[in-house]
Amino acid sequence: MSKKESPVKHEKLIILILFFSTGAVMAMRFGITNTFAYIGDIAITPVEMGLIMSVHAIAWAVSSLVLGSLADYLHKQKLFMVGCLFLSAVLSILVGYAPNIQTVLILRALIGIFQGPLLPLLQTTARKVSSPNHIGLNQGLLIAGTGLIGQSIPAAIIPGVAQTGPSAWRSPLIVIGIIGSVIALLLGLILKTNKLENPIEQKHEENNKISAKDIGELFKTRNFILGIIGAVGSIGFTLCLSTYAAAFLANETNASTGRLSLMIAASGIMGMLSNIVLPAISDRFGRKPSYMICSIGLLLSPLVLIVFKSNMNSSLPLILYCLSFLVGGCAMSLNTYVIVGESVSPMLITTAYSICLCAGEIIGGTIGPAVAGVVANKYGLTMALVFAMAFAGLCLLASVFMKETLKETATKEQEKDVVNE
Numbered sequence: 001m002s003k004k005e006s007p008v009k010h011e012k013l014i015i016l017i018l019f020f021s022t023g024a025v026m027a028m029r030f031g032i033t034n035t036f037a038y039i040g041d042i043a044i045t046p047v048e049m050g051l052i053m054s055v056h057a058i059a060w061a062v063s064s065l066v067l068g069s070l071a072d073y074l075h076k077q078k079l080f081m082v083g084c085l086f087l088s089a090v091l092s093i094l095v096g097y098a099p100n101i102q103t104v105l106i107l108r109a110l111i112g113i114f115q116g117p118l119l120p121l122l123q124t125t126a127r128k129v130s131s132p133n134h135i136g137l138n139q140g141l142l143i144a145g146t147g148l149i150g151q152s153i154p155a156a157i158i159p160g161v162a163q164t165g166p167s168a169w170r171s172p173l174i175v176i177g178i179i180g181s182v183i184a185l186l187l188g189l190i191l192k193t194n195k196l197e198n199p200i201e202q203k204h205e206e207n208n209k210i211s212a213k214d215i216g217e218l219f220k221t222r223n224f225i226l227g228i229i230g231a232v233g234s235i236g237f238t239l240c241l242s243t244y245a246a247a248f249l250a251n252e253t254n255a256s257t258g259r260l261s262l263m264i265a266a267s268g269i270m271g272m273l274s275n276i277v278l279p280a281i282s283d284r285f286g287r288k289p290s291y292m293i294c295s296i297g298l299l300l301s302p303l304v305l306i307v308f309k310s311n312m313n314s315s316l317p318l319i320l321y322c323l324s325f326l327v328g329g330c331a332m333s334l335n336t337y338v339i340v341g342e343s344v345s346p347m348l349i350t351t352a353y354s355i356c357l358c359a360g361e362i363i364g365g366t367i368g369p370a371v372a373g374v375v376a377n378k379y380g381l382t383m384a385l386v387f388a389m390a391f392a393g394l395c396l397l398a399s400v401f402m403k404e405t406l407k408e409t410a411t412k413e414q415e416k417d418v419v420n421e
């Protein structure tokens with residue numbers, strides 16, 4: 001197999017279905033947030049809105065570690081991936097028929113349990129099917145799918161449907177669940193007809209069960225430890241900025257409503273492009289420099305808002321804010337999936353991803369925004385953006401001390417080719 005060949009047939013087709021799968025996962029996770037303002041047939045309070053998201057996040061974090069590691073241990077990654085995606089889609093459909101908020105909360109917790117291992121499993125699959133010079137690009141594409149299909153499209157469509165009646169909020173959730181179940185079935189069908197592992201490698205993995213000692217070895221790997229720090233940083237940055245940026249622009253700057261909407265929308269588009277452009281660049285010029293540049297972009301995003309808060313309607317802050325997202329929007333892709341994936345044993349990739357996500361979701365995604373909110377209540381919303389910068393600083397710290405993995409990966413692939421021949 002040459003360096004540019006994919007290890008499996010139909011690489012592009014599989015990446016495409018994985019792209020839609022990650023999008024479906026995030027649509028099922030965040031789609032309901034677009035209905036909150038229009039729920040009219042059951043009583044719901046702001047506290048319960050928060051609970052709907054937090055019970056899912058906590059279940060997701062714990063499940064990503066438990067089920068992700070279990071999938072690695074049993075060597076049943078495909079079964080867990082397709083099964084969890086299908087079950088979470090069915091549960092999402094049931095949310096559309098929930099008679100009360102208590103049922104919604106229970107279903108959301110169950111969805112979180114089944115969705116927890118999905119991103120690690122989907123990214124592991126993307127790595128397996130990718131040719132060496134497309135790893136960064138393909139794994140970045142999956143993260144781009146979470147933004148485009150998982151958040152941007154639902155945000156554009158769901159409110160218009162949900163506001164048509166007291167119970168109209170249910171229909172979009174049912175449709176998302178149906179689409180998710182169809183994608184799960186297609187994913188299972190495509191993976192059934194494409195072997196992802198070399199038969200020799202697959203037999204070797206099946207004969208070598210993962211032990212506690214193996215997992216302990218992960219924590220002796222420098223890039224893995226730094227990957228955990230980077231995951232906390234990237235998720236914490238994303239949640240803090242997405243939670244408080246709009247409120248900061250509306251309340252503490254002179255930004256018009258139109259400029260506020262433009263900055264939020266444009267930064268989202270730039271973030272999606274970032275997950276395609278910079279990981280692809282890292283395939284050619286190296287992971288470490290690409291990640292360092294990305295981390296600097298993260299730091300600049302909230303700084304632009306703070307520095308230009310009295311002049312937000314000019315072109316310069318808009319341009320700088322978009323550029324910072326174009327450069328910095330791919331931290332999760334590069335840190336957690338590309339670099340960590342190239343730094344650990346293939347048998348432990350899903351486990352490594354899951355540990356990073358668990359730490360990131362709990363510390364960066366749950367504790368971070370909550371603490372930032374408490375501090376912002378006392379000292380102003382600027383402090384929430386400072387928290388976002390602090391999380392970005394963790395990514396920069398991780399990038400500085402990470403070892404380059406691109407050359408090492410290429411060498412391993414060449415050695416594997418020699419063995420297979």
